[in-house]
Amino acid sequence: MQGLVGRLEQLAAPARDLLQPVLSDPRVIAAWAVVVVAALAVLWWDIRARNQALPSLMKGVWTLVVLYSGPFGLGIYWVAGRTQIDHDSVWRRGLRSTAHCYSGCGAGEVVGIVLAQGILGLAVGWVAAATFGFAYLFGFSLTVGPLVQEGVGLREAVVDALYSETPSITVMEIVAIGTDLLLAAEAAITDVLFWSGLIFSLSLGFLAAYPVNVALVHVGVKEGMDNPAEMEGQAAD
Template identity: 80%
Template sequence: MQVDVLVERLERALDPAREALVPVLSDPVVMGAWAVVVAASVAVLLWDLRERNRALPSLMKAVWTLTVLYSGPFGLVVYWYAGRTQIPRDSLWRRGFRSTAHCYSGCGAGEVTGVLLAQGLLGLAVGWVAAATFGFAYLFGFSLTVGPLLQEGVGLREAVADAFYSETPSITVMEVTAIGTDLLLAADAHVGDLLFWGALAFSLSVGYLAAYPVNAALVRAGVKEGMKNPAEMG
């Protein structure tokens, strides 16, 4: 009962934000313009990867492509700041951005899959949508860490343990924030509604921002490496 009361109070406190955002995320003109901006951002990224940053590993190219696809110009700015071989010097902040992007790429794919299946296609209750979406996001994000470790020759048990300790805090903060934002804005939306997709896109970027301090702290503590310095690949 106390949890229900807290949730109700939180929803009331966030009502002004919902009332301001829902019309924007439901506006065909706004969302059409956003789609154009995202497409342009992805095009710039792909051009830069092909012409100036071929040295980046294929995994990181995929990570940055998904990051920009989810967050458009914001993702492109993060890539330009932290992910190119031309960065002047590495730093904790850049490593934090790269680490968050790595987590974001997998979790974002899982979140989209979970929301699309649980809410868009199956029409499950809000609690089940949240649980299923978190499960998919965790599975995708976890696999994106375990897979490369196994390819590097790390044993399965060690890879799973490393992924659990290094990724669980980041995934949890990212997805609780993102899923909560999405359901706050569009819990009753259907897959054919523009709000369904607008809220999903917005929630992904909110999740990234929430998880960044966690990843920076984990990198600083030595729990995560923050991905390899791209300047060393140039």
């Protein structure tokens, strides 16, 4: 395993050497913060003006997605999450499913990295394990909780979440945590690279998990979240 990790690090070294100086620049993260605030403002203007029909859960999901990924997250919402989409598809359902997973796992990843690396200063292996545990717990809970609220039994909800969410969470977090540790394993919580590496890794995790969710939706393992255009029709009724 260590040999495999070493080979992967060697292969990724050119990308790391290219990205680290950029991600260590305070101007980059400051500019990114401005862009994220603007993207959040657009999201919430659109939700309040045009998409009140979205359930509270999805409003929260899209807020977190845009918070993590800025204009990239806003673009996903625009393509797949608004009631104005002209038609639904497995690709859009996959985007919504990935966004739902991403909102919970992203929060868990942030908590895990900040606690394990930033505050406790654990070794890399423990940081990876703790962060994966938090990400899985948060993502898993975001699936089980709504199912139980809808009247599904706890046992059934847990079993459903295990087989429907584990593949996408695992892929998302392997890529996200691996990227973050590759870029910023030695960074302290006060370093710009600590936060910019975390931000960058989150979006890569989304991209990695997206085809997994599309496949799960396609074969019927996941439903891919409701069509927002149908929610608009229900609200009108």
